[in-house]
Amino acid sequence: MLLVNQIRQDKERVLNSLRKRNWKEENLSVLDKILELDDQRKKLQTENDSNLASVNSKSKEIGSLMREGQKDQANTKKQEVAALKEEIKEREERMKMVNLELTEHLLSVPNITHDLVPNGASDEDNEVTQAWTKDLPQLPENAIPHWDLAKKYNLIDFELGVKITGAGFPLFRGKGARLERALINFFLDEAQSAGYEEIIPPLLVNEDTARGTGQLPDKEGQMYYVTKDDFYLIPTSEVPITNIYRNEIVKSEEFPIKLTGYTPCFRREAGSYGADVKGLNRVHQFDKVEIVQISKQEDSYKALDEMVKHVAQLLEKLELPYRILRLCGGDIGFTSSLTYDFEVFSAAQKKWLEVSSVSNCETYQSNRLRCRYKDENGKTKLVHTLNGSALALARIIASLLENNQHEGGIKIPKVLIPYTKFDNID
């Protein structure tokens, strides 16, 4: 959520950002509406505070009058207070309405985009900032897509997943399960070497937490919800991990904060059907190792670069062909200022699959989280929050299986062999 002051002081920038996100001109007036509501809010509060102050002082007077036994005068004062209270009640009612409407509008405004974010309407307009310049893997004509490979080598059983739960809940077994676990451990070890502290967070979160990172209210339908206890299944470990710092004032010596965590991720993916959901391309439950950084405002883009390099290096080590995209205004997430996506080439499907998304949310999340720090002048500032996948497992497995298939099975990349304890799947 943006601060009203960001809109007030830098309205042009916010407007340009909304245009970059392809907002219709007629919807841009929401900013004026916000400023107007904020003015109303301030006016109401000033009036109300002075009434409250007057109630406070009169109550004190009543106290001393009572002690002196001046009952009549006290009663007169009491009546004055009663009148004020009527007014206060009425005004607070209005303040509530104004605040509600103000928040509602603020929530509808996405984060301000970074200048580097390219214009564009959809994922086709994303800017390739690092293309794959070497040859793409060439597979023979009869190359097998990963869902068939998974079946052939008994690595993943999609039908059993359906039986046990439903579509989109794959069951890993044997070397498939082992490969999954190998990747998790490999990613966690790499993150640890890069200075990230490992976290194993709860997989269910409460409403405050879901609100903190911006999943609520607008992405409500994307999360699984446990009605009996009002918990949400996490769509990514970014949610519980970033919320560690909800309502905190971070001490400056704690920076840089670098956290990593492996968790399963649960996504309802309501409304997405079709070719893309085949196999592991889009599932309701998948494993992911996430990296999170919480930084001072001036350090966040350095941190973003560092995270991008970290992810790139993982893909290098896995020997997977990848490219890096800078998301355009039409594709970038609501809460992000600047996002880099990583896509891996899955050679049998002949498709680029998104395996990581690294974002700087600047103060958009921290405003909601109320996560702050003191700068060198002792001024309280909102932190910048960053998160990135390092990496999402399902699609990595998909491309690993497809790209590394050969006559005698599926070859395991060298870095993983210490983890899998086998070098080939057959």
Added chain:
RNA sequence: GGAAGAGUGGCAGAGCUGGUUUAAUGCACCGGUCUUGAAAACCGGCGUGCCUUCACGGGCACCGGGGGUUCGAAUCCCUCCUCUUCCGCCA
């Protein structure tokens, strides 16, 4: 799940028979005096959010969350959450 007790500012800890305590005191922390330097001692500062002010400053709210009683609530009532202890159940 049942019973009892408790939740106060970074920590400790008073207040909890409602009104000069709208939060004492100690520790920690920051600044100063003293000192060659340090310690000790002394003096001062020391929460968050919002409103107002060019500024100095002033005001409002917050004592686990929410609601209520009252002229006035940390203090009384209701409700939820959390923690501790005991019982039950259970990896």
